[in-house]
Amino acid sequence: MKLMATADPKQLAERLKLTLDSDQLTNCMRCGFCQTACPTFQETGLEAASPRGRIALMKAVYDGKMEPDALFQSQMDLCLGCRACEPACPSDVKYGQLIEQTRESIADVAEHKWPVKQLRGLFMEGLFPHHGRMRALGGLLKLYQVSGLRKITRKLGVMNLFPAHMREMEAVLPEASSDGVIRQWQKHGLPARWEQSEGDAQPMLVIPAVGDSLGRVGLFRGCIMDVLFTETNVNTVKLLRLAGYEVVIPTAQTCCGALHAHAGETESARRLTRRNISAFGAAHVDYVASNAGGCGASLKEADHLLHGDEAAAGFAAQVRDLSELLAMGRPLPLKPLHARGGAVTATYQDSCHLRNVMRVSSPPRQLLGSMPGVKLQELQGADRCCGSAGIYNLTQPQMSADVLDHKMEHVERTRAQVILTANPGCLLQMKWGVHRHGKSETIEAMHLVDFLAEAVEERG
Numbered sequence: 001m002k003l004m005a006t007a008d009p010k011q012l013a014e015r016l017k018l019t020l021d022s023d024q025l026t027n028c029m030r031c032g033f034c035q036t037a038c039p040t041f042q043e044t045g046l047e048a049a050s051p052r053g054r055i056a057l058m059k060a061v062y063d064g065k066m067e068p069d070a071l072f073q074s075q076m077d078l079c080l081g082c083r084a085c086e087p088a089c090p091s092d093v094k095y096g097q098l099i100e101q102t103r104e105s106i107a108d109v110a111e112h113k114w115p116v117k118q119l120r121g122l123f124m125e126g127l128f129p130h131h132g133r134m135r136a137l138g139g140l141l142k143l144y145q146v147s148g149l150r151k152i153t154r155k156l157g158v159m160n161l162f163p164a165h166m167r168e169m170e171a172v173l174p175e176a177s178s179d180g181v182i183r184q185w186q187k188h189g190l191p192a193r194w195e196q197s198e199g200d201a202q203p204m205l206v207i208p209a210v211g212d213s214l215g216r217v218g219l220f221r222g223c224i225m226d227v228l229f230t231e232t233n234v235n236t237v238k239l240l241r242l243a244g245y246e247v248v249i250p251t252a253q254t255c256c257g258a259l260h261a262h263a264g265e266t267e268s269a270r271r272l273t274r275r276n277i278s279a280f281g282a283a284h285v286d287y288v289a290s291n292a293g294g295c296g297a298s299l300k301e302a303d304h305l306l307h308g309d310e311a312a313a314g315f316a317a318q319v320r321d322l323s324e325l326l327a328m329g330r331p332l333p334l335k336p337l338h339a340r341g342g343a344v345t346a347t348y349q350d351s352c353h354l355r356n357v358m359r360v361s362s363p364p365r366q367l368l369g370s371m372p373g374v375k376l377q378e379l380q381g382a383d384r385c386c387g388s389a390g391i392y393n394l395t396q397p398q399m400s401a402d403v404l405d406h407k408m409e410h411v412e413r414t415r416a417q418v419i420l421t422a423n424p425g426c427l428l429q430m431k432w433g434v435h436r437h438g439k440s441e442t443i444e445a446m447h448l449v450d451f452l453a454e455a456v457e458e459r460g
Contacts, residue, residue: 006070006073006110007068007073007105007106007109007110007111008109009067009068009069009072010067011109012061012068012073012105012106012109012110013061013064013067013068015105015108015109016058016061016062016068016101016102016105017061017062017064019101019102019104019105020058020062020098020101020102020105021094021097021098021101022062024093024094024095024097024098025055025058025059025062025098026059027091027092027093028052028055028056028059028089028091028093029090029091030052030056031052031090031091032050032052033088033089033090034050034051034052034085034088034089034095035050035051035052036088037084037085037087037088037383037384038050038051038084038085039080039082039084039384039385039387039403040078040079040080040399041053042384043399043402043403043406048075049075049078051085051089051093051095053075054075054076054079054095054098054099055093055095055098057072057075058098058102073106076099076102076103076106077103077395077396078396078399079099080352080385080387080389080392080399080403081096081099081100081262081389081390081392082352082353082356082384082385082389083095083096083352083353083356083357084352084355084356084383084384084385086356086357087355087356087359096357097304100261100262100264100266103262103263103264104264104265104266105264106264107263107264107265108264120263124259124260124263124265124268125268127223128223128224128255128259128260129223129254129255129272130254131180131223131226131251131254134223134224134226134227135177135178135179135180135226135227136178137176137227138176138177138178138179138180138227138228138230139176139177139178141173141176141227142175142176142177142178145173145175145176146175163397165393165394165397165400165401166394166397168432168435168436169393169394169428169432171435172428172431172432172434172435173228173428174228174229176227176228177226177227177228177230177231178227179230180221180226180227180230180233181219181221181226181230181233181234181236181237181249182205182221182249182251184230184231184233184234185205185207185234185237188234190207191207191208192205192206192207192208193205193206193208194206195248197250197252197279197282197283202250202251202252202279202282203251204248204249204250204251204252204283205248205249205251206246206247206248207237207241207246207247207248207249208241208246209240209241209244209245209246209247210241210242210244211244211330212244213244213245213246214243214244214245214329214330215244215245215246215286215287216245216246216248216283216284216285216286216287217240217245217246217247217248217285217286217287217288217289217325218247218248218249218250218280218283218285218287218288218289218318219233219236219237219240219247219248219249219289220253220256220276220280220288220289220290220292220295220296220299221233221249221253222255222256222290222291222292222295222424223254223255223256224424225291225292225295225424228424228428229424229427229447231450232291232424232447232449232450233291235449235450235452235453236289236291236322236449237249238453238456239322239326239332239449239452239453239456240289240322240325240326240329242330242332242333242456243325243326243328243329243330243332244329244330245287245325245329247289248283248285250279250280250282250283252275252278252279252282253275253276253279253280254272254275254276254279255272256272256273256276256294256295256298256299257269257270257271257272257273257298257305258294258295258297258298258353258390259390259391260272261298261305262389262390266305269298269305270305270306273298273299273302273305273306273312274306276299276302276315277302277306277311277312277315280315280318281311281315285318286318287318287319287320287325288315288318288319288320289320289321289322289325290319290320290321290322291321291322291422291447291449292351292422292423292424293321293351293352293353293354293355293358293360293422293423293426294351294353294390294423294424294425296319296320296321296353296354296358297353297354297357297358298353299315299316299319300316300319300357300358301316301357302315302316302319303315303316319358321354321358321360321363321422322422322449323360323363323364323366323367323422323448324360324363326363326367326452327363327366327367331370332367332370332452332455332456333456334370334371334372334452334455334456335372335455335456336372336373336455337371337373337374337454337455340417340454343373343374343375344373344374344375344417344418345374345375345377345414345415345416345417345418346368346374346375346376346377346416346417346418346419346420346451347376347377347378347379347382347411347414347416347418347419347420348364348365348368348376348378348379348382348419348420348421348448349379349382349386349407349411349419349420349421349426349430350382350383350421351421351422351423351426352385352389352426353423354422354423355383361383364420364422364448367448367452368420368448368451371452371455372455377414377415377416378414379410379411379414379416379419380410380413381406381407381410384403384407385403386403386404386407386421386426386429386430386433387399387400387401387402387403387404387407387429388400388423388425388426388428388429389425390425393429393432400429401436404429404432404433404436405433405436405437407430407433408433408434408436408437408439411430411433411443412437412439412443416443417442417443417444418443418444418445418446418451419434419443419444419445419446420445420446420447420448420451421445421447421448422447422448422449424447427445427446427447430445431445433445
């Protein structure tokens with residue numbers, strides 16, 4: 001399945017001349033520092049598959065020296081969008097903005113085949129922005145997982161109709177939920193109250209801090225996160241409370257728009273961003289907490305997406321990764337993980353957007369370093385993409401698998417029992433890697449939040 005259809009070169013060339021940021025194109029000095037950071041260049045060795053090469057292609061089209069043909073478009077599609085090139089760039093070229101501008105132009109001009117067009121519309125507009133529909137989808141997926149339908153489809157060979165990478169991904173999907181964090185919290189009977197958002201008809205759940213409150217934090221629950229990793233969201237609230245924060249969950253919030261932006265549907269991403277700014281603004285929070293690197297980066301760049309919007313700039317300044325807030329709050333009451341034998345070797349895989357866009361790399365490691373009985377073994381290439389990149393593992397399965405295989409070689413050298421990350425896409429990708437390499441008996445992939453929660457759960 002191709003994320004973007006092939007666009008007419010002449011139409012695309014005209015569109016790119018209007019869309020691309022000429023200043024960013026000319027800022028690139030062609031020094032090549034980006035190449036060592038780029039996974040697709042490292043895998044292929046091709047200049048065109050590097051950030052420098054892609055920028056050169058964009059500039060050649062912008063200057064009228066070449067047409068953006070099918071090969072040009074395929075190179076733009078091959079980019080992971082991990083943005084590891086940005087911290088490596090001495091000229092501070094905003095490559096992420098250039099690749100999204102290019103993909104937006106392709107999406108505007110291209111004519112998708114009917115099935116792809118329908119699928120994009122179904123997921124991007126019909127599902128992700130609607131929390132109720134996502135929970136309904138989670139309920140259907142859970143029914144498939146626990147009712148015996150999954151075993152039946154496998155026994156009948158139905159899964160063989162799908163490509164191998166999709167079969168493997170299906171095998172490692174966590175159990176879905178139709179509840180979401182709000183319903184799960186209320187089912188546990190934990191302390192909370194409902195409040196009405198100022199100037200908004202939508203209510204919000206307010207959960208008190210443990211002890212005196214250090215601040216009011218809005219939880220961004222996500223769309224996929226709240227369906228496939230509901231318990232992680234619940235654990236996020238527990239950790240924030242223990243760190244001294246009052247937690248607010250506005251029901252008016254929606255999808256972060258990251259997948260829309262990556263797919264070139266920028267206007268949809270802007271619309272969703274405005275809705276989130278309104279929802280959290282009405283909740284009067286000090287910070288907006290994200291436990292998903294991709295979502296957090298999208299929220300953090302609200303001021304870029306809505307350039308010149310004062311509310312967007314204020315919102316972006318409030319966005320923090322969970323690990324940052326925990327590092328700022330009261331120390332967590334962590335105890336040794338007796339259920340795991342008291343001593344655990346763990347390694348940490350950075351979420352690309354958490355590290356390269358939000359520029360957060362130390363806080364997760366500091367938290368792990370504070371855990372009694374946990375030895376943090378640094379992962380070689382932890383700052384390099386795992387190959388997930390949103391839905392890249394579905395649209396570019398071979399390149400995604402190649403990147404992942406090299407990642408797993410480094411994981412195995414750490415001899416870690418647990419590999420941790422802070423993004424749902426990365427977590428699914430690492431679960432796929434563990435399964436793909438036959439290491440399910442010796443290595444477990446977990447979200448950082450759930451690993452921390454194991455150590456505080458023993459307090460009762």
